[in-house]
Amino acid sequence: MIRKFFQFNWKRKAAEATISSSTILPNKRILASAGPESSVVAAAAPPTPVTTASNGMDSEDDFMSAVSSEDDILPDDDSDNDDMSDAEDFDFDDEPDPDLGMHKDISDSKKAPFDISFKVYQPSDIQRQQDELINEVNMILDISKEEAAILLRHFRWNKERLIEDYMDSPSRVLEAAGLSQTTAGPLKREVIPGFVCDICCNEEEGLQSFSIKCGHRYCVNCYSYYLSQKIAEEGEAARIQCPADGCSLIIDARSLEILVAPELKKRYHALLNQTYVEDKETLKWCPAPDCQNAIECPVKKKDLDKVVPTVACLCSHRFCFGCREDDHQPAPCELVKRWLKKCKDDSETANWISANTKECPKCNSTIEKNGGCNHMTCRKCKHEFCWMCMGLWSEHGTSWYNCNRFEEKSGLEARDAQAKSRVSLERYLHYYNRYANHSQSARLDKDIYHKTEKKMVQLQKESGMSWIEVQYLNSASQALQTCRQTLMWTYAFAFYLSRNNLTEIFEENQKDLEMAVEGLSEMFEKPVTELADAKLKVVIMDKTSYCNKRRIILLNDTADNLANG
Amino acid sequence: MTAQFAAKRLGKELQKINNSLPPGIELVSADNFEEWLLDIRVLDNNPLYRGHTYRLKFKFASSYPIEPPEVVFVKLADRLIPIHPHIYSNGIICLDLLSSQGWSPVQNVESVCMSLQSMLTGNTKDERPPGDEEFVRANRLRPKDIDFFYHDNNV
Numbered sequence: 001m002i003r004k005f006f007q008f009n010w011k012r013k014a015a016e017a018t019i020s021s022s023t024i025l026p027n028k029r030i031l032a033s034a035g036p037e038s039s040v041v042a043a044a045a046p047p048t049p050v051t052t053a054s055n056g057m058d059s060e061d062d063f064m065s066a067v068s069s070e071d072d073i074l075p076d077d078d079s080d081n082d083d084m085s086d087a088e089d090f091d092f093d094d095e096p097d098p099d100l101g102m103h104k105d106i107s108d109s110k111k112a113p114f115d116i117s118f119k120v121y122q123p124s125d126i127q128r129q130q131d132e133l134i135n136e137v138n139m140i141l142d143i144s145k146e147e148a149a150i151l152l153r154h155f156r157w158n159k160e161r162l163i164e165d166y167m168d169s170p171s172r173v174l175e176a177a178g179l180s181q182t183t184a185g186p187l188k189r190e191v192i193p194g195f196v197c198d199i200c201c202n203e204e205e206g207l208q209s210f211s212i213k214c215g216h217r218y219c220v221n222c223y224s225y226y227l228s229q230k231i232a233e234e235g236e237a238a239r240i241q242c243p244a245d246g247c248s249l250i251i252d253a254r255s256l257e258i259l260v261a262p263e264l265k266k267r268y269h270a271l272l273n274q275t276y277v278e279d280k281e282t283l284k285w286c287p288a289p290d291c292q293n294a295i296e297c298p299v300k301k302k303d304l305d306k307v308v309p310t311v312a313c314l315c316s317h318r319f320c321f322g323c324r325e326d327d328h329q330p331a332p333c334e335l336v337k338r339w340l341k342k343c344k345d346d347s348e349t350a351n352w353i354s355a356n357t358k359e360c361p362k363c364n365s366t367i368e369k370n371g372g373c374n375h376m377t378c379r380k381c382k383h384e385f386c387w388m389c390m391g392l393w394s395e396h397g398t399s400w401y402n403c404n405r406f407e408e409k410s411g412l413e414a415r416d417a418q419a420k421s422r423v424s425l426e427r428y429l430h431y432y433n434r435y436a437n438h439s440q441s442a443r444l445d446k447d448i449y450h451k452t453e454k455k456m457v458q459l460q461k462e463s464g465m466s467w468i469e470v471q472y473l474n475s476a477s478q479a480l481q482t483c484r485q486t487l488m489w490t491y492a493f494a495f496y497l498s499r500n501n502l503t504e505i506f507e508e509n510q511k512d513l514e515m516a517v518e519g520l521s522e523m524f525e526k527p528v529t530e531l532a533d534a535k536l537k538v539v540i541m542d543k544t545s546y547c548n549k550r551r552i553i554l555l556n557d558t559a560d561n562l563a564n565g
Numbered sequence: 566m567t568a569q570f571a572a573k574r575l576g577k578e579l580q581k582i583n584n585s586l587p588p589g590i591e592l593v594s595a596d597n598f599e600e601w602l603l604d605i606r607v608l609d610n611n612p613l614y615r616g617h618t619y620r621l622k623f624k625f626a627s628s629y630p631i632e633p634p635e636v637v638f639v640k641l642a643d644r645l646i647p648i649h650p651h652i653y654s655n656g657i658i659c660l661d662l663l664s665s666q667g668w669s670p671v672q673n674v675e676s677v678c679m680s681l682q683s684m685l686t687g688n689t690k691d692e693r694p695p696g697d698e699e700f701v702r703a704n705r706l707r708p709k710d711i712d713f714f715y716h717d718n719n720v
């Protein structure tokens with residue numbers, strides 16, 4: 001059996017509408033300098049971008065052409081499934097009504113191939129995990145908790161490797177991690193007769209001083225100033241060294257406790273938590289502003305071409321664990337990166353060209369229009385034509401500023417040729433415009449969400465419906481946002497997709513989702529008074545559930561093919 | 566922490582400097598606890614620097630010596646910027662010792678001067694850092710805000 005997979009052709013980028021600004025800007029400048037009188041503006045320019053004969057399969061550039069074995073698909077064993085249900089439930093904890101469309105669909109789809117198991121950790125969880133590891137190492141290696149913490153950080157929290165290496169050679173491990181081997185009594189502030197602080201040069205009697213195991217001793221004042229500078233100004237925590245020149249001993253948490261003010265201790269521990277999350281490949285911070293949660297997800301970097309690991313934080317923010325961008329299913333991270341870059345590079349150029357330039361119907365030079373008149377004369381070949389219909393100017397007779405000949409033959413042919421020479425740019429714009437429209441709508445959907453909350457309150461007041469009874473609106477609004485986000489990314493996805501038998505299925509799915517989303521979106525334009533109608537409620541719930549279903553079908557099909565392809 | 570912290574320490578340093586300084590290092594001015602000027606010269610016969618004296622400007626923040634001072638070479642009619650693969654032609658010095666990471670609060674003005682002195686003494690390369698021209702043209706940052714990559718601490 002021959003399996004067909006998704007094929008992406010990145011190469012298209014090079015061949016297709018890559019119009020460098022240099023081909024445009026010189027014209028722009030020339031044209032801008034033309035006086036207001038010059039109604040006919042046409043400029044010679046380098047030939048128009050070459051149209052690609054979309055060949056579809058650039059084997060070296062194909063993104064997901066390697067066929068992988070089943071084993072490469074994400075681990076999905078039973079223990080993970082538990083985690084997953086936990087995680088999925090977070091979003092819907094507020095919804096006790098099991099009949100709500102969203103909830104039902106999600107529970108039905110728990111085994112969906114695009115679903116990823118993940119866990120959300122709050123700051124206290126993150127602290128507890130570290131404490132547990134520290135306690136274990138503390139007991140196994142018989143070293144202090146502070147030292148265990150420093151060792152674990154040095155080994156990037158790989159407990160097994162730490163213990164193995166330590167058993168092998170404790171002294172080597174201790175030295176590499178910035179720990180001393182001498183055992184000293186508990187560290188404390190001390191007054192030592194005749195002591196002079198090398199930092200502030202203070203030598204007064206009764207001066208309190210401190211040192212860690214290396215014995216480099218400084219006054220408590222200087223020591224704590226040094227630490228606060230490191231923590232507050234330089235954001236350091238895990239690897240603050242002794243102030244002495246060339247001493248690489250690490251200052252541990254207990255010494256810090258003795259020396260710094262409470263606010264700084266908080267900051268210090270927050271920084272330590274940060275390094276813990278950053279050190280572990282399976283942990284990432286939720287990128288939502290003000291959110292302090294971290295997500296654990298087992299997805300490996302190398303698998304990001306086969307799976308799009310969308311996760312949802314407790315704060316309700318949905319993002320991709322791979323790249324921390326907003327949820328971009330079904331498009332894989334690499335595609336998203338390319339697409340966003342392309343949009344940044346091209347959108348200005350492409351939109352500008354599309355709106356303000358055309359190619360001369362005779363010689364294909366790029367021509368820019370900068371005034372109201374439709375009579376164009378090509379600078380290069382002197383061809384005269386009409387901007388509106390692209391037809392021969394000589395056929396226009398006396399209708400100087402108005403073109404009413406859109407259907408005339410010469411114009412039709414010229415527009416046809418124009419269309420062909422622009423097909424690649426048009427192709428990009430086709431996908432870009434849809435992507436951009438949905439991106440715009442997604443922002444409006446967020447407003448809808450806030451309005452929905454108000455509507456729900458109003459509805460409870462006016463119709464006497466209970467809080468639970470109006471939750472269907474919340475579910476509908478959530479579904480709208482999630483589905484719209486997916487829909488938006490299907491256009492970037494489709495742009496890179498080569499045509500094969502799977503493209504049709506994909507486009508079919510895309511169309512269905514598009515219609516479902518628009519159908520649901522319309523519902524939010526209804527006035528509150530109508531919403532109280534029991535029939536409309538059923539319609540909305542149906543549309544919500546249908547929308548979610550279409551999204552899941554699309555994601556399932558896509559994920560299957562990505563995983564296989 | 567107030568400026569007194571830096572002032573107290575700098576006062577002690579000045580006392581010591583006024584008593585004695587190692588050969589090749591001279592205090593030019595120390596009128597306040599914000600900016601000092603010192604001259605240094607090499608003691609051997611290194612042809613790159615023989616017969617020249619170089620002017621150093623130290624600027625101290627209120628957090629000195631917890632934070633490093635800002636140290637640059639200054640160009641005057643009779644003072645050039647020494648040629649060295651870690652010294653830009655605008656006088657900015659790329660030295661680990663002067664960064665927050667490489668600095669230790671037990672360092673002081675005298676020890677910095679000595680380090681720079683030996684940095685010159687040990688150098689045989691008649692060249693500026695790579696990208697000097699561009700850096701000098703484009704850089705608007707204070708030395709402490711520049712992320713130098715300390716590619717070679719032995720020079």
Ligand SMILES: [Zn+2]
Pocket residue numbers: 197198199200201202218219220221222223
């Ligand atoms: Zn002190």
Ligand SMILES: [Zn+2]
Pocket residue numbers: 214215216242243244247248249
């Ligand atoms: Zn030490």
Ligand SMILES: [Zn+2]
Pocket residue numbers: 286287288291292293313314315316317
């Ligand atoms: Zn969050």
Ligand SMILES: [Zn+2]
Pocket residue numbers: 320321322323324325328332333336
């Ligand atoms: Zn991603």
Ligand SMILES: [Zn+2]
Pocket residue numbers: 360361362363364365378379380381382383
């Ligand atoms: Zn022409």
Ligand SMILES: [Zn+2]
Pocket residue numbers: 386387388389390391396402403404405406
């Ligand atoms: Zn016309």
